[in-house]
Amino acid sequence: MDRRVTVSAALATTLLCGACGGGADTDEPAFRAALLTSGPVSDAGWYAGAYEGLLMMRDSLGAGVSHQQTRTPAEFDEAFLAYAADGYDLVFAHGFEYQDAALRAGRQFPEMTIVVSGGGRVTENVVPLVFTLEEGSYLAGMMAGGMTVSGTVGMVGGVAIPPVQGTFRAFEAGVFAVNPDARVLEAYIGNWDDVSAAKEAASAQLRQGADVLIHNTDAASFGVFQAVRERVAEGEVAWAIGMNRDQNGIAPEVTLGSAVIDIPRAFLATARSWQAGELGGVPIYVGSSRSVIDFVPNPAVLDAIPAGLLEEVDSARVRIRRGELEVPRVHFVEGETEEG
Amino acid sequence: MRARPFIAIMGNPWVSGATALALTGLVAAASLWLGGFDPLAAFASLVRGSLGSPGAFLSITLVRAVPLILTGLAVGVAFRAGVWNIGAEGQLYAGAVAAVWAGLHFGTLPAALLVPLVLCASALGGVIWILVPAFLRIRMGVGEVITTILMNFLGIHLAAWMVRGPLQEPRGIFPQTESIPLSAQLPVLFPGTRLHLGFPLAMGLAVLAWGFYRWTVAGFRASAVGASEEVARVAGAMDVNRVLTGTFLASGALAGLAGGVEVAGVTFALYEGLSPGWGYTAIAVALLAGLHPLGIVGAGVLFGALEGGAGAMQRNAGIPSAWVSAVEAMVILSLLAVGVASRSRTAGPPTTANESGGIVAGTGGSDEDPGHA
Numbered sequence: 001m002d003r004r005v006t007v008s009a010a011l012a013t014t015l016l017c018g019a020c021g022g023g024a025d026t027d028e029p030a031f032r033a034a035l036l037t038s039g040p041v042s043d044a045g046w047y048a049g050a051y052e053g054l055l056m057m058r059d060s061l062g063a064g065v066s067h068q069q070t071r072t073p074a075e076f077d078e079a080f081l082a083y084a085a086d087g088y089d090l091v092f093a094h095g096f097e098y099q100d101a102a103l104r105a106g107r108q109f110p111e112m113t114i115v116v117s118g119g120g121r122v123t124e125n126v127v128p129l130v131f132t133l134e135e136g137s138y139l140a141g142m143m144a145g146g147m148t149v150s151g152t153v154g155m156v157g158g159v160a161i162p163p164v165q166g167t168f169r170a171f172e173a174g175v176f177a178v179n180p181d182a183r184v185l186e187a188y189i190g191n192w193d194d195v196s197a198a199k200e201a202a203s204a205q206l207r208q209g210a211d212v213l214i215h216n217t218d219a220a221s222f223g224v225f226q227a228v229r230e231r232v233a234e235g236e237v238a239w240a241i242g243m244n245r246d247q248n249g250i251a252p253e254v255t256l257g258s259a260v261i262d263i264p265r266a267f268l269a270t271a272r273s274w275q276a277g278e279l280g281g282v283p284i285y286v287g288s289s290r291s292v293i294d295f296v297p298n299p300a301v302l303d304a305i306p307a308g309l310l311e312e313v314d315s316a317r318v319r320i321r322r323g324e325l326e327v328p329r330v331h332f333v334e335g336e337t338e339e340g
Numbered sequence: 341m342r343a344r345p346f347i348a349i350m351g352n353p354w355v356s357g358a359t360a361l362a363l364t365g366l367v368a369a370a371s372l373w374l375g376g377f378d379p380l381a382a383f384a385s386l387v388r389g390s391l392g393s394p395g396a397f398l399s400i401t402l403v404r405a406v407p408l409i410l411t412g413l414a415v416g417v418a419f420r421a422g423v424w425n426i427g428a429e430g431q432l433y434a435g436a437v438a439a440v441w442a443g444l445h446f447g448t449l450p451a452a453l454l455v456p457l458v459l460c461a462s463a464l465g466g467v468i469w470i471l472v473p474a475f476l477r478i479r480m481g482v483g484e485v486i487t488t489i490l491m492n493f494l495g496i497h498l499a500a501w502m503v504r505g506p507l508q509e510p511r512g513i514f515p516q517t518e519s520i521p522l523s524a525q526l527p528v529l530f531p532g533t534r535l536h537l538g539f540p541l542a543m544g545l546a547v548l549a550w551g552f553y554r555w556t557v558a559g560f561r562a563s564a565v566g567a568s569e570e571v572a573r574v575a576g577a578m579d580v581n582r583v584l585t586g587t588f589l590a591s592g593a594l595a596g597l598a599g600g601v602e603v604a605g606v607t608f609a610l611y612e613g614l615s616p617g618w619g620y621t622a623i624a625v626a627l628l629a630g631l632h633p634l635g636i637v638g639a640g641v642l643f644g645a646l647e648g649g650a651g652a653m654q655r656n657a658g659i660p661s662a663w664v665s666a667v668e669a670m671v672i673l674s675l676l677a678v679g680v681a682s683r684s685r686t687a688g689p690p691t692t693a694n695e696s697g698g699i700v701a702g703t704g705g706s707d708e709d710p711g712h713a
Contacts, residue, residue: 034655040662068654069661073611074407074602075651077534078400082655085395096514100609120513160504162513190500191612332513 029064032088033057033271036079037069038095039193043219045244046192046263050094050117053267061271063090073097080105084112090274092117092129092267096161102126113279115270118163121334124280128333129270132287133163133244134170135320136259137214138327139295139313140241141174143256144212145182146309147239148175154185154205156224158192158217166330167216167243167259173328178312185210192218199223206231206238212256214241225251248298256305257297266292283333289321360678361671368667375663382657382667389652390645399534400651403606405637405644407432407615409542410598411622412629412636413549414466418591420553420631421583422566427473427488428595429619430495431466435596437502438465439603440610443520444507451523455537458524458604459597466596467589469495474588478581484588492619500612507610519608526605536605542637545594549633562587595619624672646671 033054041051057063066088068079076098083091084105091114093102099119106114106126119128144153153175157164172184185205189197198220202213206227215224224240225247231238232254240251242258266286273279286292295317297310319325369379390401411428418425442461446454469491476482500515502508507517526536553559565572565583573580598618603610625643629635650664 041660066655066658068651070651071613071616071661073607073609073614074404077606078403078648078651079655081399081534082389082652086655097516097611099514100516100519120511159515161515334511 030062031064031090031275032086033063033065033090033092034083034088035065035067036076036091036093036098037067038071038097039218040069041067043193043221044247044250045221045242046218047094049245049261049263050092050267053264054092056264056268057271060268061275063271073101076101077104080109080112080114084109088112090115090271092270093119096120096163099126099128113274115279115284118161119283120332122281122283127279127281128283129266130283130285130333131163131261131263131266131293132285132327132329133167133259133261133293134327134329135288136261136293136295137167137170137243138174138177138320139317140214140243140257140259141171141176142178142313142316143174143295143297143305143309144171144214144239144241145175145177145179146312147256147305148179148182148212149237150209150211151179151181152183152185152209153212153214154202154208154210155187156198156201156205156213156215156217157186157188158220159190160188162330162332164216166328169328169330171214177316178309189217189220192220194220195223195226197223199227202227203230206236211237212239212241214243214259216243218244221247222250225255228254246296248296248300252298252300255298256301257295259295260293262292262294288317289323360674363678364671364674367674368670372659372663372667377659377663378657382653382659385652385656386646386649389656390649395533396648396652398530400648401641401645402539403534403536403644404648405640406536406538406542406605407598407602407618408621408625408643409546409637409640410538410601411595411618412625412640413542413546413633414591414594414598415622415626416629416631416633416636417549417562417594418587419626420566421562421587422569423477423584423587423591424483424485425470425473425488425588425591425595426485426623427470427491427495427619428591428598428622429615429617430488430492431469431592431595432599432602432615432619433495433499434465434469435462435599436465436603436610436614437499437507437599438462438596439600440507440517440520443524443604444518447521447524449523451527454521454524455526455604458520459541459600462600462603463593463597466592466594466599468592469596470588470592474585474592477588478584499610499614503610503612509609515612517610520604524604525608526601534606536601538601538605541601542640546633546637553633558583558586595622621672624676628675642675643672
């Protein structure tokens with residue numbers, strides 16, 4: 001290990017501690033947990049779920065919590081340093097982009113545990129938290145395959161990274177499971193928050209005949225829902241499917257359901273296993289077997305969905321949970337190819 | 341005569357800066373209070389997080405100031421000679437791409453060779469990125485405002501393509517490059533901090549630029565061309581095109597270096613979205629400093645403190661980042677307004693040259709020397 005890294009931990013802590021005396025709270029929290037996001041927690045999806053998880057740690061585990069939205073990679077190291085200096089025990093870095101900075105910080109601050117959502121590398125105190133959202137996407141794909149009239153469905157992604165590509169491969173598999181002749185369109189907008197780019201991509205797929213669209217973006221998802229809404233307003237039939245969080249309420253009249261990650265539940269479970277001293281060294285996989293991943297049909301449009309299709313989806317869900325149905329996945333954690 | 345003392349006082353950059361900060365502070369506090377946040381806690385964490393301790397000052401404020409000083413110098417050098425380089429952002433990205441490429445490609449070289457090589461590569465990247473606008477302006481008279489802005493988009497997309505294509509990390513999974521080897525990284529100045537060699541480098545270049553304008557004929561020529569290109573041409577005492585060419589190249593090199601220093605000193609790898617818009621903030625930095633090279637160091641440190649403190653406002657006072665950005669923008673706006681207004685008042689009636697800092701540059705800007713660290 002490099003010399004400047006080893007001394008940094010101690011010195012940074014002493015130096016920065018002047019900056020951290022903010023906690024005038026009378027009772028000391030059970031532990032300190034922080035959340036780093038690269039996007040706004042008002043996205044009603046990926047980041048909103050993480051923020052909710054942070055607040056649940058505060059409310060049910062008595063944690064002292066803090067959140068920072070980082071804008072650039074240059075801020076990653078700074079945020080880890082500041083949280084380490086402030087005595088935070090557990091930092092949830094909610095995105096693969098944090099992994100290199102997390103590894104550096106993990107080396108520098110061995111007392112701190114960093115959980116990297118969708119991360120690809122493991123050490124004793126830097127742990128990837130991998131959501132097997134593929135399981136929910138597969139069920140969403142079945143729903144899309146069963147509901148499409150045109151035989152074409154579409155997928156609008158943020159950035160083409162493995163966790164996103166994985167959900168799309170699973171979605172396709174689900175579509176083909178019920179509708180082998182379907183056509184599946186795929187587009188990436190290159191970021192997570194650009195609502196108009198997502199709307200543009202969604203509209204393009206709708207014009208190409210797609211009538212069920214799923215997304216895997218963050219705040220940009222509003223653009224997908226809007227495009228579907230406008231299509232329906234023109235008198236066409238079109239449906240949207242939400243992702244990452246229960247988004248059935250965003251555009252209830254045109255949304256079939258959502259492939260959801262119960263991020264708060266996953267965060268809480270992770271924090272509990274950290275408290276029990278069980279966290280570290282191995283990646284955490286959370287899926288439908290732990291009730292973290294699911295597909296939630298939209299209750300507002302249940303009448304429009306054939307009962308047979310719903311039954312089919314339900315039986316697939318049970319088979320996935322029992323391990324009888326294997327959903328395609330993209331493996332990206334270094335040195336791991338099977339579920340840990 | 342009555343108004344003279346007032347103008348003299350307002351013309352003092354310290355007084356104008358303090359007035360601006362006080363006014364902004366009031367407006368920002370009011371808006372935070374209306375939003376249901378505690379303004380005092382917010383400002384306390386802003387100050388604590390940026391200046392509150394040697395660690396915060398060295399590891400956060402000064403580290404954040406480095407890219408702002410370097411791009412600020414790029415803009416300052418250009419604007420002084422009447423070259424409206426709005427393209428520091430793209431040049432920065434080109435420099436970052438070149439730096440990462442050099443760092444990875446020549447990774448086996450010892451640090452003594454590799455670090456200078458990486459920095460030179462980044463400066464060269466910035467120069468390449470400004471060549472087209474320079475050529476179009478000098479040879480064909482195409483305004484560089486448009487062309488440098490357009491080159492920004494190309495630079496940003498160049499980086500986006502590189503992290504998915506030629507420079508993507510070897511596993512080919514994530515849109516980023518591999519980290520450059522330790523021997524390509526800028527050494528840290530004080531163990532235990534994040535402050536790297538980039539800061540003294542930026543300071544040195546600022547002093548160099550200051551000396552250039554103050555002592556050299558070439559510096560005088562650059563300022564003369566900036567004051568009026570027409571007059572400089574008619575006077576015939578100088579080769580205006582040569583001055584412009586030198587200005588373009590120096591400006592591009594400085595902005596490219598900002599990208600290289602950021603990659604070699606802070607992020608160690610290339611990512612999309614590397615810059616939050618430093619190339620644009622640089623314009624505010626340079627104008628606030630009245631294009632004075634040493635003033636740019638001060639303005640860069642001020643902006644660095646503001647941005648570093650903004651992060652602490654989120655972490656320690658729970659202010660959402662949107663509010664923090666709004667407060668930041670308010671501070672910048674009022675600093676610029678008061679700073680530029682006070683300068684043009686002391687320098688006589690506002691003309692285009694004065695307002696943009698043109699040739700009256702030397703009269704303003706803060707003379708603070710944050711280099712004591």
